Every structure is written in C-alpha cells, then in structure tokens.
Amino acid sequence: MNAWLITLIYLINLLIFPLFLVGIIRKVKALMQNRKGAPVLQPFYDLSKLLRKTETISGSASWVFVWSPRVGLAVALITAVLVPWAGTLLTPNWVPATNFLLVIYLLALGKFLTMLAAIDTGSAFGGLGASREATISMLVEPTLVIGIAALALGAGSTNLLTIYAAPMSPLVAILVGSALVVAALAELSRMPVDDPTTHLELTMVHEAMILEYSGRGLAMIEYAVALRTCIFLGLAAQTLLHAWPAYTALPVTFRYGISILSLIALGKAVAVAEGIFVKLKWRSVPNFLAFAAVMSLLAALIAAAQI
Amino acid sequence: MSVSEFMGGSGIWCGAAVLLWLAVAVAGLLKRKYSGSALSVLTIIGCAFLLLAAIFGRNCSLAFPLPWYLGDSRFSFVIDPLSRWFLAIIGVVGIPVALFSPGYLRHMRQRISLGFVWAALALLLATMVGVILAANAIVFLVAWEVMAASSFALVIADHEQRDIRRAAFIYLGATRTGSAFLMAGFLWAHQLTGSWSFSEWSLSGVSALGPALLIFVGLATKAGSWPFHLWLPIAHPAAPAPVSAIMSGVMIKTAIYAMARFFVVGGSFSVPAIGPIILILGAISAFWGVIFALLQHDLKRLLAYHSVENIGIIMMGLGISLLGKRYHVPLLAQLGLAAALFHTLNHAIFKSLLFLGAGAVDTRTHLRNVEKLGGLIHRMPWTAGAFVVGSAAICALPPLNGFASEWMLYQGFFAFAQHGHSVGTRMGALLLMGWLALIGALAIACFVKAVGVVFLGNPRSQQAEHATEAGRGMVIAQMLLAFMCIGLGLAAPLILSPLGKIAAQMGSPSLLRRTWTIPIGLLALLLIVTVGVLAIWMRQLSRSLPVRRFITWECGFGDLGPRTQYTAASFAQPISRIFGAIYGYALEVTVKGRHRRHFPETVTAETMHEAHLETKIYVPILKSIHRMSGNFLMRLQAGSVHQYLIYMALVLALLLWIGVGR
Numbered sequence: 001m002n003a004w005l006i007t008l009i010y011l012i013n014l015l016i017f018p019l020f021l022v023g024i025i026r027k028v029k030a031l032m033q034n035r036k037g038a039p040v041l042q043p044f045y046d047l048s049k050l051l052r053k054t055e056t057i058s059g060s061a062s063w064v065f066v067w068s069p070r071v072g073l074a075v076a077l078i079t080a081v082l083v084p085w086a087g088t089l090l091t092p093n094w095v096p097a098t099n100f101l102l103v104i105y106l107l108a109l110g111k112f113l114t115m116l117a118a119i120d121t122g123s124a125f126g127g128l129g130a131s132r133e134a135t136i137s138m139l140v141e142p143t144l145v146i147g148i149a150a151l152a153l154g155a156g157s158t159n160l161l162t163i164y165a166a167p168m169s170p171l172v173a174i175l176v177g178s179a180l181v182v183a184a185l186a187e188l189s190r191m192p193v194d195d196p197t198t199h200l201e202l203t204m205v206h207e208a209m210i211l212e213y214s215g216r217g218l219a220m221i222e223y224a225v226a227l228r229t230c231i232f233l234g235l236a237a238q239t240l241l242h243a244w245p246a247y248t249a250l251p252v253t254f255r256y257g258i259s260i261l262s263l264i265a266l267g268k269a270v271a272v273a274e275g276i277f278v279k280l281k282w283r284s285v286p287n288f289l290a291f292a293a294v295m296s297l298l299a300a301l302i303a304a305a306q307i
Numbered sequence: 308m309s310v311s312e313f314m315g316g317s318g319i320w321c322g323a324a325v326l327l328w329l330a331v332a333v334a335g336l337l338k339r340k341y342s343g344s345a346l347s348v349l350t351i352i353g354c355a356f357l358l359l360a361a362i363f364g365r366n367c368s369l370a371f372p373l374p375w376y377l378g379d380s381r382f383s384f385v386i387d388p389l390s391r392w393f394l395a396i397i398g399v400v401g402i403p404v405a406l407f408s409p410g411y412l413r414h415m416r417q418r419i420s421l422g423f424v425w426a427a428l429a430l431l432l433a434t435m436v437g438v439i440l441a442a443n444a445i446v447f448l449v450a451w452e453v454m455a456a457s458s459f460a461l462v463i464a465d466h467e468q469r470d471i472r473r474a475a476f477i478y479l480g481a482t483r484t485g486s487a488f489l490m491a492g493f494l495w496a497h498q499l500t501g502s503w504s505f506s507e508w509s510l511s512g513v514s515a516l517g518p519a520l521l522i523f524v525g526l527a528t529k530a531g532s533w534p535f536h537l538w539l540p541i542a543h544p545a546a547p548a549p550v551s552a553i554m555s556g557v558m559i560k561t562a563i564y565a566m567a568r569f570f571v572v573g574g575s576f577s578v579p580a581i582g583p584i585i586l587i588l589g590a591i592s593a594f595w596g597v598i599f600a601l602l603q604h605d606l607k608r609l610l611a612y613h614s615v616e617n618i619g620i621i622m623m624g625l626g627i628s629l630l631g632k633r634y635h636v637p638l639l640a641q642l643g644l645a646a647a648l649f650h651t652l653n654h655a656i657f658k659s660l661l662f663l664g665a666g667a668v669d670t671r672t673h674l675r676n677v678e679k680l681g682g683l684i685h686r687m688p689w690t691a692g693a694f695v696v697g698s699a700a701i702c703a704l705p706p707l708n709g710f711a712s713e714w715m716l717y718q719g720f721f722a723f724a725q726h727g728h729s730v731g732t733r734m735g736a737l738l739l740m741g742w743l744a745l746i747g748a749l750a751i752a753c754f755v756k757a758v759g760v761v762f763l764g765n766p767r768s769q770q771a772e773h774a775t776e777a778g779r780g781m782v783i784a785q786m787l788l789a790f791m792c793i794g795l796g797l798a799a800p801l802i803l804s805p806l807g808k809i810a811a812q813m814g815s816p817s818l819l820r821r822t823w824t825i826p827i828g829l830l831a832l833l834l835i836v837t838v839g840v841l842a843i844w845m846r847q848l849s850r851s852l853p854v855r856r857f858i859t860w861e862c863g864f865g866d867l868g869p870r871t872q873y874t875a876a877s878f879a880q881p882i883s884r885i886f887g888a889i890y891g892y893a894l895e896v897t898v899k900g901r902h903r904r905h906f907p908e909t910v911t912a913e914t915m916h917e918a919h920l921e922t923k924i925y926v927p928i929l930k931s932i933h934r935m936s937g938n939f940l941m942r943l944q945a946g947s948v949h950q951y952l953i954y955m956a957l958v959l960a961l962l963l964w965i966g967v968g969r
Contacts, residue, residue: 051848052852053852054852054853054854054855055849055852055854055855056854056855056856056857057854057855057856057857058856058857058858058859058860059856059857059858059859060682060764060765060859061859062684062685062691062763063684064684064695064763067838070838070841070842070845071834071838073837073841074834074837074838074841075834077837078830078833078834078837096826096829096830097824097825097826099714099824099825101714101717102705102714102825102830104744105703105704105705105710105714105747106705108702108704108747108748108751109699109704109705111751112699112702112704112751112754112755115751115755115759116695116755116758116759116763119755119758119759119760119763119764119872119873120684120759120763120764121764121859122681122682122763122764122765122859122867122869122871122872123859123860123861123867123872124867124871124872124873126873127759127764127872127873127874127877127878128873128877130755130759130873130878131752131756131873131877131878131879131880131881132881134748134751134752134755134756134878134881134882135752135881135882135885137748137751137752138745138748138749138751138752138882139885141744141745141747141748142741142742142744142745142748143741144744145740145741145743145744146737146738146740146741146744149721149724149737149740149741150737152721153721153724153725153733153737156725158717158718158721158824159824211860212859212860215852216845216848216849220841220845282881286885296741297738300734300737300738301730301734303737304724304727304730304733304734304737305730307725307733
C-alpha cells in the first residue's frame with residue numbers, strides 16, 4: 001500500500017478513533033443502565049466545548065499543574081504513535097523501533113506528572129487520588145512487564161512491532177491478553193477498580209486527581225485518557241487476537257478491520273462489565289489485581305518452558 | 308613502568324588533583340573558621356583535573372621506586388578504563404558539591420568549624436581517588452581506612468547534637484566491621500597467592516570462596532547492601548548535605564568499584580557462588596530500600612534509603628554480569644556490567660542532586676521533617692525544579708538518565724531470559740524484570756510523596772511559609788546536576804563507548820553498541836515539539852479566554868487550611884499496609900469526645916513500624932557483645948599494671964614459642 005495512504009490512515013486513526021471508542025463505551029454503558037445515553041460522538045462535542053471555556057486554576061497551583069496536562073498529552077500522543085494498538089501492518093515505516101519497556105515507562109511518566117499535579121493544588125482529594133493511583137500502578141506495572149516480557153521471549157525481541165508481527169503461542173496469548181484486560185481496567189480507572197462516573201470524590205481515584213482541572217486543561221487530560229484507553233485495550237485486543245493462529249496470515253486490510261472491530265468489542269465488554277460489576281472495596285483491589293499477576297506469571301512460565 | 312610514563316598518561320592529572328586536595332586539607336586545618344570560597348575553587352579545580360584524567364587520559368600504571376614501600380609492597384597505582392569511569396564519577400559529583408558547600412556551610416558556621424569540614428572533605432576526595440587507583444591490597448587498605456576516617460570526621464562535624472554523635476558512632480562501628488572483613492579477606496588471598504598485587508591474584512575454585520566471601524561482606528557493608536545497610540540510613544542524614552551527597556553519590560560506590568574490580572572485570576576471583584549472591588542481595592536491597600524509604604518522614608533519611616535501593620539495582624547488574632561470565636554469554640556479562648556502571652554514574656548524579664536539594668531546603672527552613680514543609684515550589688522555584696528533575700531521574704522516567712541505565716538492566720534481564728539454560732533461570736530472569744518494575748513503581752510512589760509534600764501544595768509551617776530561594780552557588784550546583792540528568796539521558800548512546808571499553812576488559816570485544824535500540828534523541832525532540840505545539844495552541848486560546856485564578860475547591864466548607872492537605876504518612880499508607888507484614892505496620896486512630904462519632908473533640912492517628920532486621924537480629928547481637936565486654940573483657944582491663952605486665956609476658960612467651968616451633 002502507498003506509504004502516504006498508510007500514514008494518513010494511521011494519523012486519522014490516532015486522532016479520531018480514541019474519542020470514538022470512549023463514546024462507544026459510554027453509549028453501551030448507558031444502554032446497560034436502560035438509558036438512551038449521549039450520542040457516540042459526544043466526547044468530540046465535550047472536547048470542543050471544554051476548549052472554548054475559561055480555565056480556572058487554583059491559587060495554590062504552580063507550573064507543575066499548568067504543564068502537567070500539556071506534557072501528559074504529548075507523552076500520550078507519542079506513546080500512541082509508538083504502540084501498535086491497531087495492529088502492526090498499518091504502522092508506517094517512519095515509526096521508530098518501540099521497546100515495550102520504553103512504552104511502560106512513558107506511561108509511567110504521564111502518571112507521575114498527573115499525580116504531582118493532583119497534589120499541587122493542596123486539595124485533600126488530589127492527594128488521596130494520587131496516593132491510590134500510585135498504589136494501583138505499583139500493583140499493575142510488574143504484571144504488565146512480566147506479561148509482555150513473556151510475549152517478547154516468544155518473539156525473541158523486545159520491540160513491540162516485532163512481537164505483534166509474529167505468531168504467538170495461543171496459550172501465552174490468552175493468558176497475557178486476559179492479564180492485560182484486567183490491568184487495563186485498573187490503569188484506565190474503570191470498574192471494578194475505580195468508578196469514573198461516581199458523584200462522591202472520596203471513592204474516586206483518577207477523577208479525584210483531576211478534580212481541579214477545567215476548560216482547556218481538562219480537555220487535554222480527557223484526550224490523553226482516551227489515548228491511553230486505546231493503547232491499553234488495543235494491546236489487550238491484539239494479544240487476544242494472536243491466540244487465533246491464523247490471524248497473522250490474514251490479508252492486511254482484513255487484519256486492520258478485525259483489529260478495529262475487536263478494539264470496539266473490547267470497549268463494549270468493558271462497558272458491560274461496568275454495568276454488571278459493583279465497585280470493589282479499596283482494600284480488595286490488590287486481590288482483584290492478583291488475578292492479572294497470576295495470569296502473567298503463568299504466561300511467563302509457559303514462555304520460559306517453550307523457548 | 309616508570310614514573311615519567313605514568314605522568315605522561317592520566318597520572319599527572321590525578322596526582323595534581325590529589326596534591327591540590329591535600330593542600331586544601333592543610334589550609335582548612337590551619338584556618339578553622341574559614342568559610343571557604345578559595346577552598347571551594349581549589350577543590351573544583353582538582354575535580355576538573357580528575358575529569359581530564361578520566362576523559363582524555365590513557366591507561367597506565369605506576370609503581371614507586373625503592374624507598375617508597377608500604378610494608379612489603381610498593382606504592383603502586385593503575386589507571387584503566389574501569390578506574391577512569393570512577394574517577395569521572397568523583398569529578399562529576401565533586402564539582403557541584405564544592406560549588407554548593409560554601410553557601411550551605413555558612414548556615415552552620417556557629418556550630419561547626421568550617422575549615423575542618425573542608426579539610427575532611429578534601430581528604431575524602433583524595434582518598435577515594437587512592438582507593439580507585441590502588442593496584443595492590445596494602446595501598447587500597449590504607450586509602451580505604453583514611454577514607455573511612457575522613458568520612459567519619461564529616462559525619463560527626465555537627466557533634467553538639469546527640470543524634471549525630473550516635474549516628475557517627477554507629478557509622479564508625481559499621482566501617483570497622485567492614486574493614487575487618489576486608490582485611491581478613493585480603494590476608495587470606497595473600498596467603499593463597501603470596502602477593503599483595505591485585506593483578507597477580509587469580510583465585511578460583513573452592514579455596515577462593517573463603518577470601519572472596521570475606522571481601523564481599525566487607526565491600527557490601529561499605530556499599531550499604533542488605534543486610535549490611537543498617538548504618539547507611541542513620542549516618543547519611545546526620546552528615547551535612549554536601550557530605551551526604553558525596554557519601555551517597557560517590558563514597559559507597561568505591562565498594563561497587565572494588566566489587567567490579569575483584570569479581571567481574573579484573574578476574575581476581577572467579578568464584579561461581581558470588582554471582583547469585585550479589586544478584587539476590589541486590590534484589591532484596593533494592594526492594595528493602597524503597598519500601599523503607601516510603602515510610603520515612605525525614606527527607607534526607609528517605610534519600611538515604613533510596614541509596615540502599617539503588618545500590619541494590621547496581622548489584623543486580625553486577626550479579627547478572629557474573630552469571631553471564633559463568634555461562635559464557637558475553638552479551639549478558641557486558642550488558643549487566645554496563646548497566647551497573649552506568650547506573651552507578653547516574654545514581655551519583657541524581658542522588659547528589661536530591662541531597663543538595665534537601666540541603667537547600669534545610670538551610671532555608673531548618674526543617675527536614677517533610678510533614679512540616681509544603682508549597683516551597685513558589686518560594687524556592689529553582690531548587691524545586693531541579694528536585695523534580697532529580698526525582699523523575701531516580702524514578703527512571705524517560706528521557707532522563709535513570710531510565711537509560713535501568714533500561715539497560717532490563718535488557719540484561721531479557722538477555723538472561725533468552726540465554727538461560729533451564730526453565731528455572733529463564734523464569735527467574737522474567738521475574739527479575741517484574742521485580743525491577745515493582746521497585747520502579749514504588750520509587751515513583753515515594754518521590755511523588757517527597758516532591759508533593761515538600762514542594763507542592765501549601766506550606767504546613769511558619770518556616771516553610773517564609774522560606775526564600777537558596778543562594779546563587781547552591782542553585783547553580785543543583786541546576787548543573789539537573790542538566791547532567793537530562794544530558795546523560797539523551798547522550799546514553801555515546802556513553803556506550805567508554806562502557807564498551809570497560810566491558811572489553813572482560814576479554815571479549817564489546818557488543819554493547821547494538822544493544823541500544825531506543826532513538827532517545829528523536830523521542831525527546833518529538834516530545835519537545837509536541838509540548839511546544841500544544842503550549843502555543845493553548846496560549847492562542849487563552850488570548851480570548853484568560854485563565855482565572857481561584858481557590859482550591861473546598862466542598863463549600865470554607866477556607867482550606869494547610870492541615871487539610873494529604874500528609875506524607877497518609878500518602879504512603881495504602882502501600883505500607885500492603886507490605887505491612889514486613890515491618891509490622893500499624894495504624895492507630897483514636898477519637899475522643901462525648902459524641903465521638905459526629906462531634907469528636909480530638910482525633911489522633913499514629914502509624915508505627917518496626918525494622919525487624921534491626922530489632923530482631925542486630926540489637927541482640929550488639930547486646931550480647933556489650934554484655935560480653937561488660938562481664939568478661941572489662942575484667943581483663945582492670946587498670947592494674949601488674950596484670951598488664953603478666954599479659955605482656957604471656958604474649959611474649961607465646962610468640963617465642965611460635966617462633967621457636969617453626
């Protein structure tokens with residue numbers, strides 16, 4: 001396919017699809033609750049509205065608060081460029097080699113900035129959210145690293161593009177894919193770890209951190225969250241697709257279609273899960289994330305035995 | 308090799324640096340009240356000489372001619388890529404520390420004698436150079452001992468405080484114990500080889516295990532590795548901040564240098580058991596350091612625990628390097644060593660930056676308890692900015708230097724997983740990757756806490772409220788280190804060539820160059836451009852809709868006081884609870900008042916933890932030693948001259964008997 005065309009599709013995908021996915025998740029969630037729900041394009045309307053509103057910043061806030069969303073969004077964009085969340089074949093060849101550890105640490109950089117910004121305003125909610133976010137990422141990051149390392153061991157490379165271009169052992173793919181789904185629920189502040197739509201700040205994690213943001217700052221954060229949603233769900237979807245041995249042999253356009261469809265399906269699954277699960281007690285979160293850790297460890301064991 | 312050849316190589320610069328520092332030491336001792344701008348400049352020039360030797364110098368060695376003998380070995384020194392690397396570390400940290408010190412020491416001038424601090428500091432720098440250049444065990448030990456003594460003098464500089472005297476005493480005990488192990492190991496190695504020269508030691512097999520273990524314990528004590536780290540979080544916070552920076556940044560690294568020299572690069576000992584031991588102790592240290600750091604409320608103590616963590620990370624690198632040597636996988640051996648050495652440099656830079664930041668806060672607020680600080684980013688903007696960069700670097704966030712070296716360590720683990728001989732080792736290597744990720748995430752939690760509570764939010768005390776920016780020299784020193792954090796992160800591919808030279812000392816040509824696969828410069832550029840575009844766009848938008856400043860949302864209850872902010876203890880609570888079993892974490896909340904539930908009069912919350920290693924193992928051992936000396940040894944030293952004469956006669960008889968028996 002033409003290199004320019006690929007780049008075009010890639011960039012459109014990058015700029016439009018994340019918000020679309022968030023819209024779909026919200027719509028399905030509304031349907032689950034017997035509501036009609038906002039249109040799927042609502043996140044776009046929200047974003048353009050936020051960009052046109054006055055931004056209010058706390059008097060206690062410093063440059064950390066101001067620059068955190070800018071750098072955070074830039075980091076999320078770069079990470080989204082690097083990660084083959086919609087499959088590897090449509091990745092243009094100007095995208096540099098992507099080490100999975102670089103991706104995990106780039107995501108950590110974004111979280112580090114968000115947590116600092118949360119504390120910056122001197123609000124108790126910010127500190128509470130940051131503290132919980134730090135705890136959750138402490139529980140999730142080892143799982144992510146071990147799980148993807150198990151895939152990397154099978155592919156013989158730490159480059160994400162190489163990992164996802166090669167066939168995988170189906171068992172490892174299923175285990176790591178499921179671990180990534182559970183990890184994604186925690187990292188994206190979704191039910192049952194965190195409730196993104198609650199009205200009580202004390203029960204929130206991510207929303208408590210960004211409580212002080214408004215207008216443009218909030219718009220950038222919302223977009224970064226949408227990108228992160230795509231990155232995590234996309235990685236999980238790609239890994240699960242690799243459990244189907246014929247997947248890597250399919251024609252290019254077909255694979256792209258399946259990737260996008262599976263990403264949407266996974267988003268819908270997350271929405272359904274939000275509809276039927278209750279939020280876990282904060283103290284039970286480690287037990288829930290232990291499932292992901294165990295699946296990752298099993299995958300690592302199988303990968304280590306199969307090499 | 309002759310003196311002139313040595314001088315032609317890097318030797319002249321090292322020699323000049325050492326002489327300069329000895330002059331500083333003499334000057335400092337002569338002028339006790341001198342605050343030291345001139346001494347600072349001289350120290351910086353010495354560090355610059357050292358950097359010249361490290362970067363442009365050649366490999367050389369030197370043995371002094373006949374009259375210069377120490378016992379039965381010569382004064383001999385050697386400069387090779389490995390020692391040049393560590394000379395660079397001394398120089399790189401020495402310059403900002405010397406820049407920072409005059410401003411910092413000024414606020415302590417009533418309590419301590421400044422000339423004395425400069426003298427001890429210069430002596431410490433000079434003896435560290437001695438340790439790194441030493442080519443035989445005797446020179447090494449002499450330099451090592453003077454290094455320990457001068458650092459002890461620095462720890463106890465502020466000796467009017469009881470805590471500091473206690474800390475210095477514990478430090479002295481730890482260094483004595485470490486040196487005793489080291490000496491025993493050296494003597495044993497001398498016994499086996501008949502030589503004091505490191506280059507002539509090539510011990511392997513079962514007989515080498517004894518001296519290797521003794522030397523390792525001695526070095527691990529100095530490095531502050533678990534379970535010998537006990538002294539580190541006590542002694543480092545007690546010293547003045549620039550000294551903490553030198554101790555944490557450089558001095559404990561001399562032990563890492565010696566480990567690399569004896570076990571990894573030099574091949575003095577090829578003992579298979581040492582590799583797994585270093586790896587496992589490193590893994591435990593890294594975790595142990597960071598979970599205890601989370602609990603600390605004293606900023607410098609928190610940083611000291613992070614030194615335990617980072618020494619652990621460095622040792623993990625050395626450990627897999629040794630395993631690579633053992634299984635004949637050059638890639639693994641080189642990656643492990645390179646990651647360890649690179650992290651040594653990086654840790655030296657960001658840890659000294661953070662200690663200097665803590666020192667700057669200390670001079671302006673006279674507080675080290677983080678729970679009393681807050682909001683300093685508005686009052687000390689430069690210090691805060693540098694501290695944020697240092698924190699991001701120690702958390703291994705890209706594109707800073709900590710990320711580059713930890714990434715190399717991850718690559719090392721991955722190579723270990725690929726080349727492991729059994730399922731167990733491969734699985735173990737993957738687990739180590741997860742372990743490092745866990746440690747990294749905990750470090751992020753800890754530094755979000757440290758930065759958040761100290762610099763962000765609102766001030767929690769009068770002192771923090773009235774703080775002002777530190778002096779110019781102090782700020783420049785911190786900025787210098789912060790730029791180094793960024794620069795080394797971006798220049799990581801260039802660093803691979805000196806690291807490759809060290810790796811080549813292990814015998815096979817360097818494979819490092821092709822292991823670096825991250826286009827870090829491109830990514831940094833991309834990041835800057837994207838942030839720039841976003842910033843310009845946002846500025847464009849804010850033309851029509853300016854930003855409004857308002858209070859932080861207080862739920863409609865009225866003004867938020869500083870006490871409503873999250874504290875360091877509450878920030879760390881969720882993680883501390885998860886790992887609570889390790890240190891007996893407990894949180895006790897008491898609510899008092901008649902209608903306790905809705906209208907409490909007083910609410911107190913108290914957290915407790917206990918370091919089991921200290922209370923269950925070290926304290927009983929120390930107590931029994933104390934008891935023994937009280938009950939038994941005290942009687943031997945009764946102060947009676949007759950008794951002492953009997954001892955002398957007995958010892959003389961014993962020696963005669965041994966001598967005749969031979």
